[in-house]
Amino acid sequence: MHPPQRCSCPRRPHSLLPPGTCSLPDRRVAMLGLAALLWANAASALEQPKGPVLLTVTGKIGERNGAGSADFDLAMLDALPQHSFVTRTPWFEGAHKFSGPLLREVLAAAGAKGSSLRAVALNDYKVEIPIEDARLFPLIMATRLDNQPMRVRDKGPLFIVYPFDDSADLRSERYYSRSAWQLRRLEVR
Numbered sequence: 001m002h003p004p005q006r007c008s009c010p011r012r013p014h015s016l017l018p019p020g021t022c023s024l025p026d027r028r029v030a031m032l033g034l035a036a037l038l039w040a041n042a043a044s045a046l047e048q049p050k051g052p053v054l055l056t057v058t059g060k061i062g063e064r065n066g067a068g069s070a071d072f073d074l075a076m077l078d079a080l081p082q083h084s085f086v087t088r089t090p091w092f093e094g095a096h097k098f099s100g101p102l103l104r105e106v107l108a109a110a111g112a113k114g115s116s117l118r119a120v121a122l123n124d125y126k127v128e129i130p131i132e133d134a135r136l137f138p139l140i141m142a143t144r145l146d147n148q149p150m151r152v153r154d155k156g157p158l159f160i161v162y163p164f165d166d167s168a169d170l171r172s173e174r175y176y177s178r179s180a181w182q183l184r185r186l187e188v189r
Contacts, residue, residue: 046109049073054157055106055141059188062111070110074157077143080105085140087165090176091155098161100143104134107188114188119160119180122152129160129178131188137170138163141183155181 046065051073058069065071080101088095107117117129133139142159143150150156159181164170 046070047076049076051075054143055183055186057106057110057112057186057188059186060112060114061188062113063109072106072109074143074149076109077101077106077141077158080109083138083140084144085138085163085166087161087163089161089164089179091181095165097146098140098142098144098159099147100141100158102134103139103141103160106141107131107134107186110188112188116189118187118189119178119183120185120187121180122182122184125180125182127178127180129180133162133175133178137166152182158183 046063048065049071053066053071053073054077055072056066056069057072061070063070077100082099083102084097084099086095086097112131115131117131119127119129140161140163142161143157145154145156145159150159160179160183162170162175162179164175169175
């Protein structure tokens with residue numbers, strides 16, 4: 001056991017420490033605490049994309065890695081938990097397997113705080129999607145169609161897909177119109 005460290009700090013009369021010891025943390029402990037805090041903050045921050053940006057999330061978000069935006073490349077989307085389902089859609093013959101992260105997980109990674117989304121496609125098609133949909137249904141931000149990366153001509157590289165075969169209620173124009181393909185941007189409102 002080491003003897004108490006001496007300090008030039010004025011001792012407070014109510015201190016329970018022995019005379020001549022300091023109640024302030026020693027400089028090394030303070031520096032280690034600061035380093036740990038900075039490391040934890042950096043670890044929770046959204047990393048920078050290393051590849052081409054596929055998705056930009058703007059608006060009411062708490063995490064940013066771009067100029068006022070959260071940008072995602074394919075590797076970042078693939079690093080999120082992956083999900084898949086097989087469903088029929090009006091745009092493809094028969095049932096197909098769609099895979100990728102859940103929309104709610106992408107929104108959580110960006111720290112989304114709004115109540116609705118404006119999805120914007122490569123051709124500037126825009127559609128409003130209530131964020132509640134992402135909470136109620138396992139919406140997939142599909143990066144893959146039948147286990148293959150989605151190409152632009154196959155409605156990729158990103159496609160918000162509802163699990164249409166899970167419920168007859170989802171097989172309606174209301175939800176079909178919210179399935180944004182060739183997605184490039186989400187604006188959180």
